[in-house]
Amino acid sequence: MEKERKPKNIFVQGSISPETIAKSIANHSTKTDIGGHSIFLGQVRADEKPEGKVLAIDYSAYEEMALEKAFEIREAIFAKYPLTCMHIYHSLGEVKVGELCLFVFTSSKHRKAAMDACDELVERIKAELPVWGKEILDTDNHVWKVNV
Amino acid sequence: MPNTIHIKAFGMVAEKIGTTELVMDHYQDSEALLDALLVKFPALKTIKFSLAINKKLISNKQEIPENAEIALLPPFSGG
Numbered sequence: 001m002e003k004e005r006k007p008k009n010i011f012v013q014g015s016i017s018p019e020t021i022a023k024s025i026a027n028h029s030t031k032t033d034i035g036g037h038s039i040f041l042g043q044v045r046a047d048e049k050p051e052g053k054v055l056a057i058d059y060s061a062y063e064e065m066a067l068e069k070a071f072e073i074r075e076a077i078f079a080k081y082p083l084t085c086m087h088i089y090h091s092l093g094e095v096k097v098g099e100l101c102l103f104v105f106t107s108s109k110h111r112k113a114a115m116d117a118c119d120e121l122v123e124r125i126k127a128e129l130p131v132w133g134k135e136i137l138d139t140d141n142h143v144w145k146v147n148v
Numbered sequence: 149m150p151n152t153i154h155i156k157a158f159g160m161v162a163e164k165i166g167t168t169e170l171v172m173d174h175y176q177d178s179e180a181l182l183d184a185l186l187v188k189f190p191a192l193k194t195i196k197f198s199l200a201i202n203k204k205l206i207s208n209k210q211e212i213p214e215n216a217e218i219a220l221l222p223p224f225s226g227g
Contacts, residue, residue: 042227059226062158062219065203066226090226102227122227130200130219131226132159144160145225 007071010088011063015099024087028107034084036111038118042102044095052137056096057145062130073124081117083108088121090131151214153181159222164191179209181218197222
């Protein structure tokens with residue numbers, strides 16, 4: 001199966017719909033050398049902060065740099081694991097609590113590569129992509145999300 | 149064309165300085181620029197941020213090329 005080697009957009013405006021994810025899974029049914037998929041879905045959590053309760057996260061990014069970095073990470077993960085496919089989607093703009101903001105999808109012949117690659121991708125995306133989450137609170141306030 | 153630096157600000161940094169884009173005179177290196185920024189925007193002293201030159205994160209003092217694009221990046225919090 002061919003590996004995708006060109007920089008591509010990972011950003012979607014607003015939340016990532018469950019239908020998008022279902023469709024993405026279905027798209028792999030023709031790739032019959034795949035034996036395992038691994039999927040990570042990030043969901044916006046209704047955190048209780050001292051300043052108020054989180055209603056949504058408003059995501060912004062330094063898009064050009066983020067896409068360059070995402071491409072670099074993607075190449076590194078493809079080089080490290082025997083993957084068939086890799087897909088990354090990250091939200092921009094407002095995503096309400098309970099909605100999905102990150103979709104990472106890896107596929108390989110055998111499960112281990114897909115699972116390990118997915119895990120490493122999520123960690124690197126959170127640590128290395130210039131993306132910021134502004135947590136909108138029920139008190140008309142906001143706080144800037146901190147990744148732990 | 150005068151030699152300038154284009155600066156983009158993101159997240160909490162943009163909030164602190166009240167703009168997402170500004171143009172400044174050219175500074176020789178990242179340390180000189182940082183000093184100038186802290187004088188211009190004292191509020192930046194209270195937060196943590198990194199510099200990127202032409203979309204590359206820098207960790208040490210670095211030369212600034214002519215007409216560079218600089219970005220002021222608070223700690224990342226994607227995902």
